[in-house]
Amino acid sequence: MPPESALPETTAAEAGSGSVGEGSAAREIAIQAAGLGKVYPIFRKPQDRLKQMICRGRRKYYDEYWALRGIDLTVRKGETIAVIGRNGSGKSTFLQLVCGTLTPSLGTIAVNGRIAALLELGAGFNPEFTGRENVYLAASVLGLTTAQIDERYASIAEFAGIGDFIEQPVKLYSSGMYARLAFAVAAHVDADILIVDEILAVGDAAFTQKCMRFIHKFRETGTLFFVSHDTSQVVSLCDRAVWLENGEVREIGPAKDVCYHYVADLHSERDTSNAFRIGGSRKTPAAAAVPVQDPRDEILKSSQHRNSIEIFEFNDESPWYGVQGARIVGVELLDPQGHILPSLDGGEEVVLKVTCRAEKDLFSPIIGFYIKDRIGQNLFGDNTFLSHANAPLAVAAGQEFAARFRFQMPYLPVGDFAVVAAIAEGTQHDHIQHHWVDDALFFRVHASHVSRGLVGIPMHDIALGIEEAC
Numbered sequence: 001m002p003p004e005s006a007l008p009e010t011t012a013a014e015a016g017s018g019s020v021g022e023g024s025a026a027r028e029i030a031i032q033a034a035g036l037g038k039v040y041p042i043f044r045k046p047q048d049r050l051k052q053m054i055c056r057g058r059r060k061y062y063d064e065y066w067a068l069r070g071i072d073l074t075v076r077k078g079e080t081i082a083v084i085g086r087n088g089s090g091k092s093t094f095l096q097l098v099c100g101t102l103t104p105s106l107g108t109i110a111v112n113g114r115i116a117a118l119l120e121l122g123a124g125f126n127p128e129f130t131g132r133e134n135v136y137l138a139a140s141v142l143g144l145t146t147a148q149i150d151e152r153y154a155s156i157a158e159f160a161g162i163g164d165f166i167e168q169p170v171k172l173y174s175s176g177m178y179a180r181l182a183f184a185v186a187a188h189v190d191a192d193i194l195i196v197d198e199i200l201a202v203g204d205a206a207f208t209q210k211c212m213r214f215i216h217k218f219r220e221t222g223t224l225f226f227v228s229h230d231t232s233q234v235v236s237l238c239d240r241a242v243w244l245e246n247g248e249v250r251e252i253g254p255a256k257d258v259c260y261h262y263v264a265d266l267h268s269e270r271d272t273s274n275a276f277r278i279g280g281s282r283k284t285p286a287a288a289a290v291p292v293q294d295p296r297d298e299i300l301k302s303s304q305h306r307n308s309i310e311i312f313e314f315n316d317e318s319p320w321y322g323v324q325g326a327r328i329v330g331v332e333l334l335d336p337q338g339h340i341l342p343s344l345d346g347g348e349e350v351v352l353k354v355t356c357r358a359e360k361d362l363f364s365p366i367i368g369f370y371i372k373d374r375i376g377q378n379l380f381g382d383n384t385f386l387s388h389a390n391a392p393l394a395v396a397a398g399q400e401f402a403a404r405f406r407f408q409m410p411y412l413p414v415g416d417f418a419v420v421a422a423i424a425e426g427t428q429h430d431h432i433q434h435h436w437v438d439d440a441l442f443f444r445v446h447a448s449h450v451s452r453g454l455v456g457i458p459m460h461d462i463a464l465g466i467e468e469a470c
């Protein structure tokens, strides 16, 4: 990180942090940012950094980069607020300013109450210390006495659920184990304000559910400040959302509205960038569809409500994250005979194929997917873990391997949908995320009889009759 001394000068009145102030109105406020900004010096050449140090501010050898600028936000006590935005939009910078791990370059940030922060890969643990030692370290930094930590230790260890690993140095932990311990500590320090930055993305499903239960309970009394790329999580958890773009606020408002506009904006950009091709290049036509069981099938197919789903090509330029020990190289929808589908109808049997390439030797890879609607709500998803838990696959570096999920496509409402695909390695409880690809495949539903609910379930039979009186 560039030296803070190289930053543009700010006066005490211009930049700072502190408490919210006195008075009953002020006591209702948990976080208040006014004109908040953070600037970094960007040196074009390495020697410029040295020159800057030597000339001690008499000349400027750097460009200014505003990671965050002009943020005004008041968060009331008990509110749940999310920060959303693309990569690099300033979300983490904002959170770090709230936590006090960064100092503002401009404006002020004031916080009222005890903060527990779960920052991605930054819970303040010392990597050389064991999990147990870090529990004592982190909980005492957050204001607990040793006696209080002694009293709560067993419960913290149980919440983390990492077994004997708690006696190992945390540098040996996977990101999932690290997140578990960090969350377990934060859940036990009686925080007034809980700050959560993407940490839920690294845990497995069971742990995420546990964290969500805690967060839902915490919301009843505390203030939650939440950063996520998962807009469905944001909508279900948060009252309000702040959408950051290039370090500035693009929109603040009810979480549902802001997320809707945000996702629409992401999609509109894809439309023009040709990643989301409407009527663009398509795969070869499908083979004959497998018979479906819904008795209304023929009527639906010949009506204006025909649930036709247009499928686009695998999008290999989608946003992704992961350590890339394996990569997803293809996501396709096939008919049961294995032919690639350019389109299908809701209710038909379909195979979702996710093809991966191992970049290193893998043991026990898990391939999974989610189907999301246009505002990012997860409709359904699955993974290969349970079906292969007793016979994990071993894959040599350089090999391609694939998962095929065969299912009956539900009836979908009109709109755009995306498939999120992921390849991880390990177990359901502890795994390394190799490649998580958002929006790997898009499809579009043009007409539907589904007007309520997120999906329609194909019915095996629909009976209507008069019941005989007994």
Ligand SMILES: Nc1ncnc2c1ncn2[C@@H]1O[C@H](COP(=O)(O)OP(=O)(O)OP(=O)(O)O)[C@@H](O)[C@H]1O
Pocket (backbone or CB within 6 Å): 001, 002, 040, 041, 065, 066, 067, 085, 086, 087, 088, 089, 090, 091, 092, 093, 094
């Ligand atoms: N120490 C630093 N020096 C220079 N630029 C920085 C520094 N820290 C962050 N930035 C820049 O500030 C911008 C905002 O970064 P930040 O990490 O807050 O974004 P973000 O929205 O959290 O991104 P992501 O979703 O990828 O986590 C980015 O362009 C980043 O490169």
